[in-house]
Amino acid sequence: MGRTLGLGVAAVLATLTLVTPALADKTPHQIHVQANAKIDIAPDQATLNATLWERTPAQVQGEESSGDSDAIKKARERLESRTGELIRTLENAGIDSRNIRAGSLSVRPDFVQTANRGDDNTPPKVRTQVERSVSLTLDELDRLPRVLDALTSAGVDSLDGVSYGLKDSDAADDRALKQALERARQKAEMMADTLGVDLGDVVTIEETTAPRYQPQMVMMRAAEADSSGSAAEYRSGEISIDAGVSVSWEIDD
Numbered sequence: 001m002g003r004t005l006g007l008g009v010a011a012v013l014a015t016l017t018l019v020t021p022a023l024a025d026k027t028p029h030q031i032h033v034q035a036n037a038k039i040d041i042a043p044d045q046a047t048l049n050a051t052l053w054e055r056t057p058a059q060v061q062g063e064e065s066s067g068d069s070d071a072i073k074k075a076r077e078r079l080e081s082r083t084g085e086l087i088r089t090l091e092n093a094g095i096d097s098r099n100i101r102a103g104s105l106s107v108r109p110d111f112v113q114t115a116n117r118g119d120d121n122t123p124p125k126v127r128t129q130v131e132r133s134v135s136l137t138l139d140e141l142d143r144l145p146r147v148l149d150a151l152t153s154a155g156v157d158s159l160d161g162v163s164y165g166l167k168d169s170d171a172a173d174d175r176a177l178k179q180a181l182e183r184a185r186q187k188a189e190m191m192a193d194t195l196g197v198d199l200g201d202v203v204t205i206e207e208t209t210a211p212r213y214q215p216q217m218v219m220m221r222a223a224e225a226d227s228s229g230s231a232a233e234y235r236s237g238e239i240s241i242d243a244g245v246s247v248s249w250e251i252d253d
Contacts, residue, residue: 029251030203033188036245037179040238041172043164046138050151051158052086053131054079058112061126068128075130076105083132086154093150094143095136103133131157139167141236164236176243177207184247192251200250209244 056071083102090100110129134156138144144162151159166172192199 028200028203029197030248031188031191031199031251032246032248033184033191034208034244034246035180035184035187036209036242037176037183038240038242039172039176039179040240041166041175043166043236043239044139044141045165045167046141046144046236047135047163047165048138048147048151049133049135049160049163050086050156051131051133051160052079052082052155053129053157054082055110055130056128058125058127060123061111072107072128072130075128079105079130079132082155083134086134086151086156089150089154090134090136090147093146095138095147099137099139101135103135106131106133164239166239172239172241173243176241177245180243180245181205181247184245188247188249192249198252200252203248203250204246205248206246207244208246209242 054075056068056075059068087097087100087102091097107128107130110127112125112127136147138147148159188199
């Protein structure tokens with residue numbers, strides 16, 4: 001019985017020994033390549049974000065009177081008037097109304113900093129600030145100086161800066177990805193030619209770095225925009241887009 005079992009195990013091992021080399025022979029030889037591409041492109045769009053606010057008179061915290069609601073109402077009315085004037089000014093500057101977005105009204109307490117006279121018992125003062133943001137998109141960058149003039153002449157209280165971007169970022173992403181694939185093909189052909197083999201079909205394709213770009217932000221305070229001199233100061237520069245791929249080819253026998 002033991003002899004019969006031993007012969008059976010030997011037969012199985014022999015079969016595995018014969019099959020393994022056969023499977024190894026069928027494994028295709030491949031060339032694996034990784035490639036990256038980077039393109040620099042001039043932006044064709046700019047976004048600006050400004051904020052307007054109004055404040056009520058400061059009062060000692062905890063002693064707000066019933067007239068505080070009237071003060072908030074008046075502050076809101078002043079704010080709405082300024083916001084409407086700003087939007088009309090931007091439209092007169094040639095900005096399409098569809099590219100102007102006015103945010104919702106925000107109301108928050110604003111604590112007033114008082115001089116420290118050594119009396120720690122001085123009660124803090126607080127006022128109410130109502131604010132509203134206005135953002136706009138420029139498709140013609142040569143209008144930027146005129147738009148900044150319009151914002152500052154309207155007396156915006158805060159100007160975040162200019163964010164440069166692309167109207168069609170997907171098309172730019174595709175360009176970067178295509179260049180990465182072309183570079184991968186060039187590397188694979190060079191390797192195959194050097195080794196004296198021929199490239200076969202593509203086996204796998206994978207993005208190792210998805211195309212992405214980061215809009216450029218030029219920070220600016222409202223006072224800085226008001227004192228700016230010429231359009232030459234608003235240089236948009238270029239936006240860099242990176243892409244990476246990993247590709248495998250069969251090697252033809």
